[in-house]
Amino acid sequence: MLCDNCIALTAEFRLDFEAARPIYAAARFLLRPFFINTSIPMPPIISISNLSKTYASGFQALKRIDLAIDKGEIFALLGPNGAGKTTLISVICGIVTPSTGTITVGGHDILTDYRAARSLIGLVPQELHTDAFESVWATVTFSRGLFGLPSDRGHIEKVLRSLSLWDKKDSKIMTLSGGMKRRVLIAKALAHEPKVLFLDEPTAGVDVELRKDMWNVVRALRASGVTIILTTHYIEEAEEMADRIGVINKGEIILVERKAELMHKLGEKQLTLQLHNTLDAIPADLTRHRLMLGPDGKELTYTYDTQGERTGITALLDDLARANIRFRDLQTTQSSLEDIFVGLVRKDQ
Numbered sequence: 001m002l003c004d005n006c007i008a009l010t011a012e013f014r015l016d017f018e019a020a021r022p023i024y025a026a027a028r029f030l031l032r033p034f035f036i037n038t039s040i041p042m043p044p045i046i047s048i049s050n051l052s053k054t055y056a057s058g059f060q061a062l063k064r065i066d067l068a069i070d071k072g073e074i075f076a077l078l079g080p081n082g083a084g085k086t087t088l089i090s091v092i093c094g095i096v097t098p099s100t101g102t103i104t105v106g107g108h109d110i111l112t113d114y115r116a117a118r119s120l121i122g123l124v125p126q127e128l129h130t131d132a133f134e135s136v137w138a139t140v141t142f143s144r145g146l147f148g149l150p151s152d153r154g155h156i157e158k159v160l161r162s163l164s165l166w167d168k169k170d171s172k173i174m175t176l177s178g179g180m181k182r183r184v185l186i187a188k189a190l191a192h193e194p195k196v197l198f199l200d201e202p203t204a205g206v207d208v209e210l211r212k213d214m215w216n217v218v219r220a221l222r223a224s225g226v227t228i229i230l231t232t233h234y235i236e237e238a239e240e241m242a243d244r245i246g247v248i249n250k251g252e253i254i255l256v257e258r259k260a261e262l263m264h265k266l267g268e269k270q271l272t273l274q275l276h277n278t279l280d281a282i283p284a285d286l287t288r289h290r291l292m293l294g295p296d297g298k299e300l301t302y303t304y305d306t307q308g309e310r311t312g313i314t315a316l317l318d319d320l321a322r323a324n325i326r327f328r329d330l331q332t333t334q335s336s337l338e339d340i341f342v343g344l345v346r347k348d349q
């Protein structure tokens with residue numbers, strides 16, 4: 001019925017556009033309430049689909065990656081050395097060519113619309129390469145020029161001040177400390193006002209104090225509206241910084257989850273009871289508890305939320321006594337992000 005009307009309407013448009021115009025205007029007016037207050041989800045700032053990369057050596061470093069990065073988030077790509085983190089970043093930034101797949105940045109395809117995509121991106125590489133004899137000011141200004149942008153002393157000053165580099169602006173880079181050199185790399189990456197900043201292992205080999213300092217810099221950047229993707233093999237770093245965490249291993253993304261969600265899982269504890277007698281199955285009276293029976297029927301594991309109002313342990317013990325299930329021993333364990341990470345990586349091997 002509706003479809004028939006559509007066809008009729010379309011036909012009318014074709015036959016006599018002028019005559020159909022009031023009908024179209026009326027339809028728009030009548031349908032207007034349906035489109036007001038409808039929140040349209042924001043498209044991701046980076047969209048990766050079916051990305052694979054096989055290097056010339058024949059080594060496949062990335063396997064069918066699908067990933068969407070939301071505007072304004074800090075996304076931590078967590079994985080052991082050799083997992084493919086740098087390769088993934090390098091492909092998005094146009095340094096390494098993908099073997100298959102499509103990637104868009106801000107809606108621009110990184111291959112067919114390279115310049116537009118690249119202009120939105122700032123990259124702080126893993127390896128520290130800086131021009132030792134240049135001044136901080138000159139090297140950061142030069143980075144902006146590489147993007148064909150007119151010079152903007154005000155912007156460079158703002159960047160240097162935000163990174164506490166302003167009083168070092170005339171210093172030669174070789175005279176700076178390691179931490180300051182990293183800040184210069186960030187300043188270079190921000191010189192052309194990117195919307196997305198990649199930080200490849202920003203704190204590898206950096207001492208604890210400097211690491212915390214770096215985290216504050218990253219948070220301030222996010223607050224200014226920049227989307228941040230950082231790679232790390234430090235779980236602590238992902239835990240501290242990220243809104244979402246993606247785990248990569250052997251070129252595959254094996255988990256993407258909001259940090260809060262992961263942390264909720266970390267709030268779970270397991271209570272394991274060593275039973276006196278073997279059980280074939282969990283008795284019906286106990287099914288309301290979250291119980292798992294060990295493969296030999298000698299262990300019952302109960303999972304509970306330490307952050308919840310009640311653990312449910314008392315009720316469980318009452319029910320066990322009622323069902324005449326006795327235990328010899330018990331222990332509790334709590335998983336950490338490290339356990340989850342190690343578990344995932346091991347399962348993947």
Ligand SMILES: Nc1ncnc2c1ncn2[C@@H]1O[C@H](COP(=O)(O)OP(=O)(O)O)[C@@H](O)[C@H]1O
Nearest residue numbers: 055057059061080081082083084085086087088
């Ligand atoms: N140019 C290259 N040619 C062949 N293999 C490479 C090249 N670059 C990286 N690799 C391999 O790809 C894998 C992923 O490397 P990389 O992306 O640097 O990992 P990560 O940054 O997670 O440590 C590693 O096994 C590495 O040896």
Ligand SMILES: [Mg+2]
Nearest residue numbers: 085086126201
């Ligand atoms: Mg790397």
